[in-house]
Amino acid sequence: MEYYFKTQQMSVGYQGETLIHDIEIGLYKGEILTLIGPNGAGKSTILKSIAKQLKLISGLVYLDKKELHHMSGMELSQKMAVVFTEKIKTELMTCEDVVATGRYPYTGHFGILSKKDHAIIDEAMELVHVSEIRNQDFIKISDGQRQRVMLARAICQEPEIIILDEPTSFLDVKYKLEFLSVLQELRIRKGLTVIMSIHELELAEKVSDKILCINGAYVDRFGNPEEIFQAGYIKSLFGIETGNFDEENGSMELEPAKGKADIFVIAGGGSGRSIYRKLQRERKTFITGIIYENDLDFPVARALAAELIAVKAFEPVNKVILEQAQKAIDSCSKVICCRKEFGSLETANKKLLEYARQNGKEVEITERLGSYGKSHYDSGNDVRCRKEFSCGRTLQNNEAGWVQGSSV
Amino acid sequence: MSTMQKSRKYRYITAFIFLGIGVVIFLALNICIGSVSITLLDILGTMAKQENNETLSRILWDIRLPRTLAVIILGGALSLAGYLLQTFFHNPIAGPFVLGISSGAKMVVALVMVFFMGRAIRITSADMIVAAFVGAMLSMAFVLLLSRRVKGMSMLVVSGVMIGYICSAITELVVAFADDADIVNLHNWSQGSFSGMTWEHVKVMTIVVTVTFIAVFLLSKPLSAYQLGEVYAQNMGVNIRYLRICLVILSSILSACIVAFAGPISFVGIATPHLVKKIIGTTKPLLMIPACFLGGSVFCLLCDLLARTILAPTELNISTVTAIFGAPVVLWVMATHRKERTV
Numbered sequence: 001m002e003y004y005f006k007t008q009q010m011s012v013g014y015q016g017e018t019l020i021h022d023i024e025i026g027l028y029k030g031e032i033l034t035l036i037g038p039n040g041a042g043k044s045t046i047l048k049s050i051a052k053q054l055k056l057i058s059g060l061v062y063l064d065k066k067e068l069h070h071m072s073g074m075e076l077s078q079k080m081a082v083v084f085t086e087k088i089k090t091e092l093m094t095c096e097d098v099v100a101t102g103r104y105p106y107t108g109h110f111g112i113l114s115k116k117d118h119a120i121i122d123e124a125m126e127l128v129h130v131s132e133i134r135n136q137d138f139i140k141i142s143d144g145q146r147q148r149v150m151l152a153r154a155i156c157q158e159p160e161i162i163i164l165d166e167p168t169s170f171l172d173v174k175y176k177l178e179f180l181s182v183l184q185e186l187r188i189r190k191g192l193t194v195i196m197s198i199h200e201l202e203l204a205e206k207v208s209d210k211i212l213c214i215n216g217a218y219v220d221r222f223g224n225p226e227e228i229f230q231a232g233y234i235k236s237l238f239g240i241e242t243g244n245f246d247e248e249n250g251s252m253e254l255e256p257a258k259g260k261a262d263i264f265v266i267a268g269g270g271s272g273r274s275i276y277r278k279l280q281r282e283r284k285t286f287i288t289g290i291i292y293e294n295d296l297d298f299p300v301a302r303a304l305a306a307e308l309i310a311v312k313a314f315e316p317v318n319k320v321i322l323e324q325a326q327k328a329i330d331s332c333s334k335v336i337c338c339r340k341e342f343g344s345l346e347t348a349n350k351k352l353l354e355y356a357r358q359n360g361k362e363v364e365i366t367e368r369l370g371s372y373g374k375s376h377y378d379s380g381n382d383v384r385c386r387k388e389f390s391c392g393r394t395l396q397n398n399e400a401g402w403v404q405g406s407s408v
Numbered sequence: 409m410s411t412m413q414k415s416r417k418y419r420y421i422t423a424f425i426f427l428g429i430g431v432v433i434f435l436a437l438n439i440c441i442g443s444v445s446i447t448l449l450d451i452l453g454t455m456a457k458q459e460n461n462e463t464l465s466r467i468l469w470d471i472r473l474p475r476t477l478a479v480i481i482l483g484g485a486l487s488l489a490g491y492l493l494q495t496f497f498h499n500p501i502a503g504p505f506v507l508g509i510s511s512g513a514k515m516v517v518a519l520v521m522v523f524f525m526g527r528a529i530r531i532t533s534a535d536m537i538v539a540a541f542v543g544a545m546l547s548m549a550f551v552l553l554l555s556r557r558v559k560g561m562s563m564l565v566v567s568g569v570m571i572g573y574i575c576s577a578i579t580e581l582v583v584a585f586a587d588d589a590d591i592v593n594l595h596n597w598s599q600g601s602f603s604g605m606t607w608e609h610v611k612v613m614t615i616v617v618t619v620t621f622i623a624v625f626l627l628s629k630p631l632s633a634y635q636l637g638e639v640y641a642q643n644m645g646v647n648i649r650y651l652r653i654c655l656v657i658l659s660s661i662l663s664a665c666i667v668a669f670a671g672p673i674s675f676v677g678i679a680t681p682h683l684v685k686k687i688i689g690t691t692k693p694l695l696m697i698p699a700c701f702l703g704g705s706v707f708c709l710l711c712d713l714l715a716r717t718i719l720a721p722t723e724l725n726i727s728t729v730t731a732i733f734g735a736p737v738v739l740w741v742m743a744t745h746r747k748e749r750t751v
Contacts, residue, residue, distance in 0.1 A: 053639060077645035088637050089498065091691045094412075104633050104644040110694055111629040135412050157644075 002065065004029035004193055005161060010059035012042065012049040018057045019045050023219050025212060027195070029160075030187045034204040035197040036228075037214035038238045043197035044085070044165050046214065050195060051082045051163045063161065077105040081154035082163045083147070088138075095141065095149045096134040099125055102156025124155040128182055143170035151179065155186065162186075164196035168203065176200070180207045202250030205229050213237050244303035253303035254280055261285040261306040264325075264332040264356070266349050270296030271338035275366060276304045287332065289325045290317055290348050317348035326355050334362045420695055423688040427702035431480065434709035438476040439468065441713060443721055446472070470606075478605040478613060479712045480705040482666050483676060485617045487684070487704020488624060489662035490677025491696060495631060496655045497555065500741050501565055503677030504544075504663035508571030510672035512547025513540035513664050514598055515575040515582075521594060522586045533612045533668065540664035547571055548660050600671035600727045602712050609669055616665050621701065624658055627651065628693035635691060674727045675734025676711075680704045682741050707733070 003026040013019035020042045027033055035043045048054040050061060052068060061068040063079060071079075081102070090098060102124070103117045113121075125131045128148045133141055138149065147170050154162055162183075168176045180203060186192040198204045204211060204225070211228045213221040215237055221228055229247040234240070242255040257280060265272055265279075265288040272288060273296065279286050288301045289309025301308045309325045311317050325348075329335060335356040342350040356363055440446050444467055454465045490503040504510045520539040524531050554567040583594050630651050633641040642648050666673060681696070684703035688695055708726075711733065715724040 051643060053642060073642070073645035073647055075645075077643060080643070082639070082643045084639050086637060086639050088640065090635070092685060092689060093691065096412075097692075098636075101633065101636055101640070101644070104629075107629070109626075109629060111632055112694075 001028055003027060003062070004031075004064055005195070006062040007050070008060040008062070010049070010061060011057040012045050012054065013057050014045070014054070016057065020214060020216075021218055023059070023212075025210075025222065027193055027210065029193055030191045031209040032183065032187060032194040032207055033196070033210045033212060034208040035195070035212045035214060036199075036201060036204050036237075037220075038216065041214045041216040043214060046212075047082075047084075047163050047165050047195065047197060051080065051084075052076065053082075053084075074105060077157065079160045080163065081157040081159035081161075082165075083150045083154050083167055084163075084165045085169075087146075088150075090138045093138050094135050095130055095138050095145075096121065096125070098138045098149055099130070099134075099152045099156055102153040105157060120158070121152075121156055124152040127155060127185075128152045129178070144172060144175055147171055148175065148179070151182070159192065161193040161195065164194070166197050166199060168198060168200060176203065183207070201234060201245065205250050246299040246303065249299055251299070253277075253300060256280055256304045256306070257283040257285045259285050261287045262332050262334060264288070264329045264335045264361075265305075266335065266337040266339060266352050266356075267291060267297045267301070268295055268339060268346060268349060271366075272297040273300045275336060275338055276300050280304050286336075287328045289328065290321060290352070322348055322351065325352055329356050329359065329361065332361070334364065336364045336366060338366050340365060416689070419689050423699060424702070426687065427684075427699060427706060430706040431702055431709070434706055434713065435476055435480065438479065438709055438713050439472045441717060442467070442472065474605045474607050474610045475602055475712075476709070477610050478669060479602050479708045481610070481613050481617050482602070482670050482673075483704040483706075483708025484701035485613075485620070485662045485704070486666050486673060486676045487680035487700045487707065488621065488697065489659045489666070490679075490704075491681040491700045492624065492655050492659040492662070493677070494681055495634065495693075496652065496659065497564060498637070499564060500682070500745055501562075501678055501738055502568075503675070504659070504666070505572070505672060505674040505677055506565050507547070507551050507568035508573075508575060509544045509547045509551070509568075509660065509663045510667050510674075511572035511575035511579070512550075513543035513667035514672050515579045516540065516543030516546065517668060518579045518582050518594060518598060522582050525586070533609050536668035537612070537616060537664055540668040541660060543575075544660040544664045544667070545656075547575065548656055552656070597671045599725045600673045601723070602670050602708075602715075602726060603723060605669070613665055613669055616661065620658055620661050620665075621697075623654070625697050627654060627658075628697055631693040635693070670726070672727070673708075673730055675730045675738065676704060676707055678741075679730075679734035679737035680707045682737055683707070 005025065005027040007023050007025045010023040010025075011018045011021050012023065023046065025033065035046060037043055045054065049056055056069075063071070063076075068076070088098075100113060100117070100121050103113060103121065104111065107113060107117065122131070125134055128151050130145065130148050130152055133145055133149075138146070141149070147167060151167065168179055171179055183192070183194050184207065187194065205228075206225075208225055210223065211221070211225055212219060213228060220237060221233075229250075231247055234245045234247055238245075244253045245251075246253070263279065263284060263286040265275055265286050267275065267288055268291055272291075276286070276288065276297070277300070285306045287307040287309070288297075288305045291298050291301055291308065291310045292313050293310055294313035298310065301310075307328060309321060309328060311321055329352065335353070337353050339346070339349055339353075353363070436448065439451065440448065444464070446464060446468060450464055451468060454468055486504065493502040493504065493507060493509075494500055496502070517536055517539045520535070521531060550571050551564070551568055555564055558564055558567055579598060583598065586594060630641070630646045633644045633646045634648075634651060638648055641651075680703045681700050684696065684699045685691060687703070688699050690696070708730070711726060711729040715726050715729045718724055
């Protein structure tokens with residue numbers, strides 16, 4: 001199969017100055033490519049160059065085996081649509097008027113819309129749910145609505161490929177998901193190829209067939225999400241110094257507090273995450289254990305705990321680790337236990353709680369039911385919310401929840 | 409067709425009828441009112457050649473009618489030039505006068521006039537238009553150069569006003585060195601006035617403005633794309649460079665034509681497109697271009713009528729009257745524009 005969209009040693013930049021060298025992209029028809037990278041890395045520059053808004057410094061771009069450079073403006077306009085971040089200022093134009101401008105490449109000399117054009121406009125507005133605001137003035141709607149209107153406009157253009165610069169930035173969770181679903185639907189229904197830049201890494205991972213990582217000077221990686229989202233890569237691509245990004249779950253954690261830990265958290269089965277984050281907010285350092293490596297709590301604990309006592313997945317807790325945990329409890333004055341009841345396979349944590357009580361530590365048992373619901377708000381990772389919630393429910397029904405933890 | 413689209417269509421039709429009636433009524437008023445009153449019956453009479461009232465016929469055919477027609481054509485052209493410049497610069501307070509284009513045209517025309525008059529050579533209206541066009545393009549070039557450096561609509565306008573001042577100063581200087589006899593003539597013209605129009609003038613301006621108008625109208629589709637900004641216009645296949653060159657040339661021709669015949673006239677170019685927009689309720693170029701033309705005609709007919717009648721028999725300078733009506737509109741546009749941006 002041949003690539004539908006291809007770049008060959010493409011170099012892009014402004015006014016003859018190269019910003020990014022030798023970009024090689026290959027996309028099959030109907031694939032979704034996202035560009036990720038730090039601010040100012042050149043994502044918009046690449047998108048603008050592909051959309052012929054900027055002159056290429058060197059190299060070639062092929063669209064459907066034809067060189068982009070040799071395509072007339074009219075020809076390209078029937079194949080490629082764009083949604084850029086530039087705010088457009090309109091006057092006395094309704095949303096429908098703006099959407100209708102997408103029909104430009106298909107209308108006659110005076111741009112008068114036919115019945116067919118109107119039908120396509122209606123369909124596009126229906127698809128991105130802006131039909132209700134069709135008669136409102138475009139400058140008086142919200143940023144999120146405006147973004148959707150611009151997508152409807154692009155859809156109207158009946159493109160084969162669509163270029164979007166940070167399309168989800170102004171959208172709330174609901175519309176973020178909806179926006180990306182619409183793109184997926186268009187790709188299935190019409191074989192639309194999508195190239196977009198996106199800031200939400202966790203979304204990029206889910207929606208993309210291919211990802212292009214740019215670091216400001218060159219393309220650092222180009223491949224499918226599994227290749228890109230390898231442990232530690234995002235941290236290095238973005239040069240993250242404070243806080244952490246977990247590639248496996250696509251979740252972010254803030255920088256943990258520093259200093260000697262005085263609290264030991266007994267957790268497992270996803271029950272500890274909200275407590276970890278609460279402690280981080282209160283700038284308290286803590287030690288946590290004993291956590292299986294495939295537990296939901298594990299990535300958060302790894303990012304936030306001063307010390308993490310963990311066990312390999314599906315392995316029993318041996319004596320050495322138990323003693324290590326007991327020693328850690330000795331060094332703390334307070335123990336928070338996130339587990340109200342222990343399953344038959346998590347006897348180690350049960351022993352730890354007993355140990356803490358025997359040694360006269362201040363023990364606090366947190367409500368698990370409440371903490372689940374709360375953690376979803378706290379996570380700041382809205383997209384995964386629902387999934388995790390349903391997972392949480394299964395965990396409640398199944399005390400050996402940690403076994404399922406890794407399946408998320 | 410939805411009810412919204414239907415009601416909009418009615419609005420467009422109503423607006424055009426309104427503007428059309430405006431032109432007709434003011435055309436009649438402009439012909440009838442003056443130092444000598446002419447009734448509609450008189451006009452019919454002279455047309456039928458039944459009454460041989462020589463004076464009345466002369467006033468009507470040689471003075472009132474060519475002047476009124478010139479006002480209609482030049483007023484429309486002025487408003488259209490303003491609309492094109494506003495679209496070109498994406499700037500609601502652009503116009504041939506504020507951007508110094510009229511003054512540039514005036515300067516070159518004054519230079520040419522003084523030069524030719526000094527050598528007793530008769531200048532044709534075509535010569536005047538060419539001279540004005542050169543001047544307009546000169547100013548336009550300066551404004552374009554500046555517009556690359558200065559961002560923001562107010563700065564651009566300030567630059568234009570500065571260019572206008574420079575050109576006016578040079579014009580004044582030229583006038584000061586001209587022969588006494590020419591000064592009166594030059595002075596009147598350089599203040600802006602519709603007086604002294606002949607059928608010859610009307611003929612030339614009709615040809616120039618009609619051709620330009622058709623060219624502008626044919627650009628209405630790319631203009632509609634250009635309104636969304638250059639990024640989207642280009643994506644829709646508009647040749648931006650070509651369109652921009654066309655806009656510069658066409659707006660300069662229109663401005664030049666006005667200056668050549670009537671001198672610089674302020675505020676019509678800025679104000680009328682906004683008034684027309686409010687009347688018609690859309691910015692679609694396909695509708696705005698003809699509506700702007702009609703609106704400019706009505707506006708100038710009203711202003712010229714007032715200029716001639718308020719202090720009759722003395723004639724007011726046309727820019728005085730256009731400023732009275734136009735300047736508040738500009739202020740209103742600036743005030744409301746700010747508001748919308750912060751929303």
